[in-house]
Amino acid sequence: MSEFKSGFVTIIGRTNVGKSTLINLLVGEKVAAIANKVQTTRTAIKGIVNRENSQIIFIDTPGIHKPKHKLNETMIETSFSSIKESDLTLFLIEATSKEVGKGDMRILEKLKETNQKTILIINKIELVKKEALLQLIEEYSKQYQFEAVIPISALKPQYKETILDEIEKHLKPGPAYYDIEEYTDQTVRQLAEETIREKALTLLQDEVPHGIYVEIQKMNLRKNKQNQDIYDIEATIYCIKESHKGIIIGKNGEMLKRIGKLARIEIEENFGLKVNLKTWVKVKENWLDNPSIVNKFKLK
Ligand SMILES: Nc1nc2c(ncn2[C@@H]2O[C@H](COP(=O)(O)OP(=O)(O)OP(=O)(O)O)[C@@H](O)[C@H]2O)c(=O)[nH]1
Numbered sequence: 001m002s003e004f005k006s007g008f009v010t011i012i013g014r015t016n017v018g019k020s021t022l023i024n025l026l027v028g029e030k031v032a033a034i035a036n037k038v039q040t041t042r043t044a045i046k047g048i049v050n051r052e053n054s055q056i057i058f059i060d061t062p063g064i065h066k067p068k069h070k071l072n073e074t075m076i077e078t079s080f081s082s083i084k085e086s087d088l089t090l091f092l093i094e095a096t097s098k099e100v101g102k103g104d105m106r107i108l109e110k111l112k113e114t115n116q117k118t119i120l121i122i123n124k125i126e127l128v129k130k131e132a133l134l135q136l137i138e139e140y141s142k143q144y145q146f147e148a149v150i151p152i153s154a155l156k157p158q159y160k161e162t163i164l165d166e167i168e169k170h171l172k173p174g175p176a177y178y179d180i181e182e183y184t185d186q187t188v189r190q191l192a193e194e195t196i197r198e199k200a201l202t203l204l205q206d207e208v209p210h211g212i213y214v215e216i217q218k219m220n221l222r223k224n225k226q227n228q229d230i231y232d233i234e235a236t237i238y239c240i241k242e243s244h245k246g247i248i249i250g251k252n253g254e255m256l257k258r259i260g261k262l263a264r265i266e267i268e269e270n271f272g273l274k275v276n277l278k279t280w281v282k283v284k285e286n287w288l289d290n291p292s293i294v295n296k297f298k299l300k
């Protein structure tokens with residue numbers, strides 16, 4: 001029998017390239033929030049995959065971008081620190097890129113600094129022609145000695161096993177660090193907060209979603225009249241301006257109701273029990289530059 005292997009694998013890339021979509025695909029559970037907006041992921045999130053002969057611990061990271069405030073700086077710090085703490089890196093890029101841009105250059109510099117073992121993953125390949133893909137592989141291969149290059153579409157499950165097989169090849173013998181029932185390092189409370197934030201991100205536009213954070217005040221498990229398990233959850237959505245608060249609540253409270261409904265349905269599905277969700281909206285100006293709040297997003 002072959003020896004059991006394990007290792008930490010960081011997923012790094014520019015914002016919006018599909019890192020969280022990929023970790024969810026690989027883990028087979030909803031580990032990380034996904035949205036068609038930049039800067040969705042704010043901290044490092046672990047997702048655990050147990051295979052017959054290995055345990056792979058993935059670390060999803062905030063996308064690399066140009067920082068505008070303290071939160072952005074902390075996010076980027078978290079991503080680059082995660083690389084150093086991992087045994088292998090998955091560098092994710094978008095097939096639609098025309099060249100190696102500034103953000104990717106910064107990532108490549110960090111990989112070179114530590115001579116990180118790295119697999120290049122090219123995502124969203126269904127959006128481009130084969131010639132463009134080959135050209136991109138050539139461009140990036142000039143920049144770094146990758147262990148492998150794998151073109152994928154993270155929306156399609158067919159690529160999952162290929163990626164996991166390739167990763168396993170590069171892992172060293174080691175123990176299972178987590179119990180096999182665990183699939184993430186996040187608490188139930190954090191998962192619920194992220195679900196609510198994801199729905200707000202998806203439904204809101206412009207700069208409103210970027211100034212949001214969600215905090216759950218109360219989360220109590222009880223039995224309802226039919227003797228079913230039910231979670232009573234009370235959450236506050238914080239935003240940076242009074243005008244944003246109005247948008248998040250919406251006319252007659254419609255927007256807040258939509259966010260709450262989508263979040264409730266997903267939390268119920270993911271936790272397999274009923275949820276009674278109450279949400280409030282509050283303004284907290286300048287929190288994006290407030291160290292005591294932003295420190296929550298630092299690498300633990
Ligand atoms: N067309 C296409 N879209 C994809 C694919 N993979 C992910 N996406 C979409 O890309 C968008 C961003 O996905 P995320 O997984 O949130 O990206 P991310 O890299 O985690 O972004 P940040 O957390 O902001 O760094 C979402 O709308 C996804 O549905 C793909 O293979 N093809």
Ligand SMILES: [Mg+2]
Nearest residue numbers: 019020040041
């Ligand atoms: Mg993400």
